[in-house]
Amino acid sequence: MGKYVIRRVLLLIPTMLVVALITFTLAHLAPGSPFDRTEGKTSTATIERLERLYGFDKPLPEQFAIFLGNAVRLDFGDSVTRQRPVAEILGQGLGTTAQLGVQAVILALIIALPLGVISALRQNTWVDYGSLFLATIGTTIPNFVIGIFLIYFFAVTLKVLPIVGWGDLKHMILPTIVLSLGSAAFLTRITRSSMLEAIRQDYVRTARSKGLRERSVVVGHVMKNAMIPVATIIGPVTAALITGSFIVENLFSIPGIGREFVRSINQRDYPVIMGTTLLYAFAIAVANLVVDLVYGLVDPRIKVAT
Amino acid sequence: MATATRPMSSADTVLQLNVLSRKQRSLWRDAWHRLSRNKMAMLGLGIIVTMSLIAVFADRIAPYDPTSYFTDNGKRAPTLFEPVWGNPQYVDPRYLLGTDGIGRDILSRLVYSLRISMIVGFVPVSIIFVLGVTVGMLAGYIGGWVDDLLMRLTDVIYAFPDLLFLILLMATLRGTGVGDLLGGLLLLFVGIAVVNWVGMARLMRGQVLSLKEKEFVEAARSIGAKPGRIMFRHIFPNALAPLIVAVAFGVPGAILAEATLGYLGIGIKPPTATLGVMINDGFAVFSATPWPLLLPSFMVAIVLLSFTFLGDGLRDALDPRMKI
Numbered sequence: 001m002g003k004y005v006i007r008r009v010l011l012l013i014p015t016m017l018v019v020a021l022i023t024f025t026l027a028h029l030a031p032g033s034p035f036d037r038t039e040g041k042t043s044t045a046t047i048e049r050l051e052r053l054y055g056f057d058k059p060l061p062e063q064f065a066i067f068l069g070n071a072v073r074l075d076f077g078d079s080v081t082r083q084r085p086v087a088e089i090l091g092q093g094l095g096t097t098a099q100l101g102v103q104a105v106i107l108a109l110i111i112a113l114p115l116g117v118i119s120a121l122r123q124n125t126w127v128d129y130g131s132l133f134l135a136t137i138g139t140t141i142p143n144f145v146i147g148i149f150l151i152y153f154f155a156v157t158l159k160v161l162p163i164v165g166w167g168d169l170k171h172m173i174l175p176t177i178v179l180s181l182g183s184a185a186f187l188t189r190i191t192r193s194s195m196l197e198a199i200r201q202d203y204v205r206t207a208r209s210k211g212l213r214e215r216s217v218v219v220g221h222v223m224k225n226a227m228i229p230v231a232t233i234i235g236p237v238t239a240a241l242i243t244g245s246f247i248v249e250n251l252f253s254i255p256g257i258g259r260e261f262v263r264s265i266n267q268r269d270y271p272v273i274m275g276t277t278l279l280y281a282f283a284i285a286v287a288n289l290v291v292d293l294v295y296g297l298v299d300p301r302i303k304v305a306t
Numbered sequence: 307m308a309t310a311t312r313p314m315s316s317a318d319t320v321l322q323l324n325v326l327s328r329k330q331r332s333l334w335r336d337a338w339h340r341l342s343r344n345k346m347a348m349l350g351l352g353i354i355v356t357m358s359l360i361a362v363f364a365d366r367i368a369p370y371d372p373t374s375y376f377t378d379n380g381k382r383a384p385t386l387f388e389p390v391w392g393n394p395q396y397v398d399p400r401y402l403l404g405t406d407g408i409g410r411d412i413l414s415r416l417v418y419s420l421r422i423s424m425i426v427g428f429v430p431v432s433i434i435f436v437l438g439v440t441v442g443m444l445a446g447y448i449g450g451w452v453d454d455l456l457m458r459l460t461d462v463i464y465a466f467p468d469l470l471f472l473i474l475l476m477a478t479l480r481g482t483g484v485g486d487l488l489g490g491l492l493l494l495f496v497g498i499a500v501v502n503w504v505g506m507a508r509l510m511r512g513q514v515l516s517l518k519e520k521e522f523v524e525a526a527r528s529i530g531a532k533p534g535r536i537m538f539r540h541i542f543p544n545a546l547a548p549l550i551v552a553v554a555f556g557v558p559g560a561i562l563a564e565a566t567l568g569y570l571g572i573g574i575k576p577p578t579a580t581l582g583v584m585i586n587d588g589f590a591v592f593s594a595t596p597w598p599l600l601l602p603s604f605m606v607a608i609v610l611l612s613f614t615f616l617g618d619g620l621r622d623a624l625d626p627r628m629k630i
Contacts, residue, residue: 018462023474030478140614142562144569144585145603152596243469250570262570265477273477280470 008292012285019281020071024064027270067274076275081267086275090257096166097249097256101241103172104180108237111184116191117223123196131188138185143244147178147251164253175252179244183237190233191226198226231294238287242280337547340623347619353612361421368414369402372579375409406584406598407591415579416605422580423609426491426564427557430498435553437503442510443537447518456511459504468501472563475500476572490574494567498560509552513545547624554620558613565606581606 051057058066070077076086115135119128154174155163165171198204199222207221208214246258253259257276264272341347360367403412445453463471475497480490517523518541526540561581567573568582576583581602588599 015462019466022462022466022471026474026478030481136614136618137611140558140610141607142566142610144566145606148585148599148603152600156596239467243467247566247569265473266571268477273474277470277474281466284467 004296005293008289012289015285016278016282017068019285020068020278021064023274023277024067027274028060028063030268030270071275071278076278077271079264079269079272081264081269082272086271089260089272090275090279093255093257093260096254097245097258100172100175100179100248100254100256101245103176104183104241104244105237107176107180108184108187111180112187113191116188117195117226119188120192120195120199120226121218128192131192135185135188138181139189142247143178143182144247144251146181147174147248150174150178151251164251166252166254171252171254175248175254178251179241179248182240182244183233186236186240187230187233190230194229195222195226197229198222201225228295228298231298232291234294235284235288235291239284242283337623341619344619344622346615347623350612350615350619353608354616357420357609357612358424360417361424364417364421368411368417370411370414372415372418373410373577403601404595404597406587407594410577412584412598412601415584416601418579419581419584419602419605420609422491422574422578423561423564426494426498426580427561427613430495430502430560431553431556433495433499434503434506434556435549437499438506439510439542439549441503442507443514443541445507446511446514447533447537447541453511456504456507460508463501463504466501468559469563469566471501472497472567473570473572476567480572480575494564494574498563502556502559506549506552506556509548510545513548514541517541517544551617551621551624554613554617558610558617561609561613562606581609 048057067077074087076090078085079089082089115131119131122128151163151174154161161174162171204217204221207217212220242258245256246261248254249256249258250262257279260272261276263269264276401411401413403416406412406415441452441456445456476490476493479493514537523536523540526536531540564573564580565582565585568580569585571586573582573586574580576587584602585599585606588602592599
């Protein structure tokens, strides 16, 4: 197991290198430098001086090496439109994005676990069909579309919630709901199917036949085993929260990393784009790693290949 | 899902007895029979067929040109909804769904959007299918370096969330010559194909790995069939079912990608009418009138739901063992 953990952790390095290379290449294939947005107003000399200042005049492999060396120390350079270090911008948004993400995960768990368990226990009843239908809608309709309709209904028509912004509790309700829906729907399906899988096992029949109360069969035998596959959703849920964060933060004007990312894309602020992409890819790679490790730990039946 | 058991009537008994003389039904007819009994899937299929027809005949169906401006003094509310929500002051009966922020006919733009959505849905998925099946077949059947390369590529692609890569690609290459071809459509095709072909190849590879050990493949080999014939006459038709399901989910995935990129303002270039572009335009006037935003959003939801219902139905029909 120890060997496996080390090997799995070391595998992060080539993955991140390739991600960094792709990001770097794309950012440098992009036309123009960020400085010619002002078209004509900046003199050539000024542009050259600015490019020297940001190191854009060096050969590409050298720029990549410098970029990598700095990235390891969490130094992604300075934002070219904000004159502030990328790390500082990301650090500032991280708290908000993380808070929103954690709230969304908690809400998703609160919705999905009971829904998944109940629909498995009442398979093929209207409760089951209802929650499956909701889960289909949640996984199919993109979160910005659901967000648009929620904003229209609660903020524009009923005027009970603010449209955009961030601050007090009222601002957090809609973004948290919208961000959690995709994960909640996905989680409901996984919980339901792994509960159904566990219910049919022999040890459940054994537990029933030795006269355990239904309650302790469900809680102690079925649910305990059904929660193992649910651990695998850590990976997809992290990815969903990250891609969801820039859509939801953009929709509700929330000052997190996601909105910063969308802003940097529209302003061609490549240092911010690259820093954010690396951060996101790293988070997802770590989440996938955690899934693999946790899976091996909670289910001793899984033999880890060393 | 569950196999329906019904009481046997005398007619059934006769059918059971005639089972040997009954006309043989192929696997595909069986699957179609199961699919046609799935109401949601048939509803989805019906909507998809209707939308495809609208997409093909967009220029005859749309009442106006999708990029021309009509009501120069601003937007009109949808006439259709006037009795319920409309403000009579802003309604113009010539524009059934009203006009958008700069006076373009929303109905015409929606009709043309469907054309783009269907193209965006089907073209990249065709590329993905051909590329994924070929590479997956070679990787699974022959193995070697193709297989190694495929597995390494998968590791990287899985570390990059699809949307993140697409955003990066569109954001950086949108301004180049490549990004301008077909108004950004070509770059979108390439991006969607690059992100998704590996998944299709992996799926095909898994199928081939299990199928090539089956007796019928061994039988074919033993009577001297060449590898090419075994791959395409014996393995491919048997691997098709999960591939069809993957395609059925790949199409809405691509349509969603276009809408999301459009929403972020880095998709296909305006003024082309696409669902994503319309949603992005709709935000600009949302505080004044909600319809230019709500109508394309609603359309996105309908299109995606139809494909999902059909995909779920296909999965149940083609492989009753697969669950979730």
